[in-house]
Amino acid sequence: MKPQDENKEGIGGMINPRRYGIERVAYLLMRLSGLGLLAYFIGHIYETSSILKGQVGWNEFLDLTQTNEGHALLAIVIAMCVFHTVNGIRVMLGHGGVGVGKPSRPDYPYDPASQNMKHKIGIYSAIVLAAIAMMYGLAVMYGE
Amino acid sequence: MVNKMRESTIMKIHYGTALGAVALVAVHILMRLTQSFAESLEYTNVIANYQFLPYAGMLEIILILLSIHGFNGLRVILLELKQGPRYEKAVSYGCVAAMMGLIAYGSRTIIMVNMGML
Amino acid sequence: MTQVPSIAEEKPTTSLSSPKTATLRIARFNPEKDSERKFMEFNIPYQRWTTVLEAILEVKKHFDHSVAVRYSCRQATCGSCGMIINGKPRLACFTKISELESDVVTVEPMNNFPIIRDLAVRFERLFESHHKIKPYLINDDSEISSNEKEFLQTPEEVEQYIQFSNCIKCGLCNSACPTMATDSSFVGPQALAQAYRYVADSRDKGKDSRLKIIDESHGIWRCHFAGSCSQVCPKGVDPAMGIQFLRGYLLGFRS
Numbered sequence: 458m459k460p461q462d463e464n465k466e467g468i469g470g471m472i473n474p475r476r477y478g479i480e481r482v483a484y485l486l487m488r489l490s491g492l493g494l495l496a497y498f499i500g501h502i503y504e505t506s507s508i509l510k511g512q513v514g515w516n517e518f519l520d521l522t523q524t525n526e527g528h529a530l531l532a533i534v535i536a537m538c539v540f541h542t543v544n545g546i547r548v549m550l551g552h553g554g555v556g557v558g559k560p561s562r563p564d565y566p567y568d569p570a571s572q573n574m575k576h577k578i579g580i581y582s583a584i585v586l587a588a589i590a591m592m593y594g595l596a597v598m599y600g601e
Numbered sequence: 602m603v604n605k606m607r608e609s610t611i612m613k614i615h616y617g618t619a620l621g622a623v624a625l626v627a628v629h630i631l632m633r634l635t636q637s638f639a640e641s642l643e644y645t646n647v648i649a650n651y652q653f654l655p656y657a658g659m660l661e662i663i664l665i666l667l668s669i670h671g672f673n674g675l676r677v678i679l680l681e682l683k684q685g686p687r688y689e690k691a692v693s694y695g696c697v698a699a700m701m702g703l704i705a706y707g708s709r710t711i712i713m714v715n716m717g718m719l
Numbered sequence: 720m721t722q723v724p725s726i727a728e729e730k731p732t733t734s735l736s737s738p739k740t741a742t743l744r745i746a747r748f749n750p751e752k753d754s755e756r757k758f759m760e761f762n763i764p765y766q767r768w769t770t771v772l773e774a775i776l777e778v779k780k781h782f783d784h785s786v787a788v789r790y791s792c793r794q795a796t797c798g799s800c801g802m803i804i805n806g807k808p809r810l811a812c813f814t815k816i817s818e819l820e821s822d823v824v825t826v827e828p829m830n831n832f833p834i835i836r837d838l839a840v841r842f843e844r845l846f847e848s849h850h851k852i853k854p855y856l857i858n859d860d861s862e863i864s865s866n867e868k869e870f871l872q873t874p875e876e877v878e879q880y881i882q883f884s885n886c887i888k889c890g891l892c893n894s895a896c897p898t899m900a901t902d903s904s905f906v907g908p909q910a911l912a913q914a915y916r917y918v919a920d921s922r923d924k925g926k927d928s929r930l931k932i933i934d935e936s937h938g939i940w941r942c943h944f945a946g947s948c949s950q951v952c953p954k955g956v957d958p959a960m961g962i963q964f965l966r967g968y969l970l971g972f973r974s
Binding site: 462463464465466467468469470471475476477478480481483484487548551552553554555557558560561562563564567568569570571572576 | 750806807828829830831832833834840844878879880881882883885895897898899900901903919943944945946947949950951952953954955956957959960961963964966967970972973
Binding site: 468471488491492494495498499502503505506508509511512515516519523538542545546549552597598600 | 616619620623626634638639642644647648651664667668671672674675678681682703706707709710713714719
């Protein structure tokens, strides 16, 4: 018997942040930043191993990374790191039931208590702190 | 080994490694700010960092924590994208192998520089 | 913390007496005959109180009776008429055209549910997941054999689970969930919220067996608190809250 199509939205549904508020945006950014940071981490481990080639090898690596492109990439990594960290702490607290409201008899308009201002503020804070960290990082990198 | 671990145990490790990594990566980044950014990346300064045993130990711990956290996160994303017993086993073992590979490669750098084997 | 109220706001420009016209785009797809989904458009007059379900039934009555749609109570009690309305899972009987703030209303079958035809979808997976978490009180004591006439609960104990018992199995949460979009094995927010409904019930003694069931690689841990399930729930069940509370048991925050 032909297996029926499950009509899953697929990856387009997973990455579409548009319809469900800032929490869904935070979910998507968390995934993207996580993958980005993993990619950076692997690259970082590889590039720092160039120290084993001595001063010449290390300086070659610095020539590659201490460029405008390298600084821009590092700024993005800083933003991803800060967002992933701050939002991750928010999510971990949520996962433990902290700040998700209390059960009560629902009444119209049935607003969900778990989608409350505490978590929204947490998400916006993560975004703002990431932006600030990115600007600070750029200031440090270009400051000399 | 991977399949026998309960998912709640794996996720507790995921959360624990996250919290540990946050603290230690903050120290690692702050070290870059103890001198000017460019100076902190000079060869002799970096070597000095690696040869300071507590710092090298901290780097090793960061390597292990972030490898576990990162590859477990990747495993979760891949498991959600596609299902099936063979695929799931391949993803789980693949991520563990990649994790161990990265830890081994990074540890090699830390140990060799710490012991002056350049 | 008080929520910003989001009472459905009908467009004030929609007059009470003379109807406006909306374009209703209905997704048509018969998996046995068609290779892809098509949309058919109908111009439907509507007033401030006209629901999407009424518009669809108007199409069936006057234009094309073959449109397949599930509905029953017309009052957001039965959970039959769940569908994607202008991109978001909603109950057709509970959604007024005037609150959509658009003269084009697109209705499609719920995502993550196999399609029977047009707007009707299969619910087997939802029922299987629901059944998996043992959606009944587990208690060795019997109300017949014990001296008590019934298992007593204080109002505070009832308050712990009553909102989660409001679930009408409409499936909107499963349709909105980002994990369900790609993971065929995920139990889903509906089942997890119902698992919490029973775990939180003071009459129930089956907490450990339910926690064991959901503690697997496609169980509760594939929920990432995106919250979309709670955003779309028409009955205020707030599955995201229940799931996080349930996770608290596994993490040791609750006992």
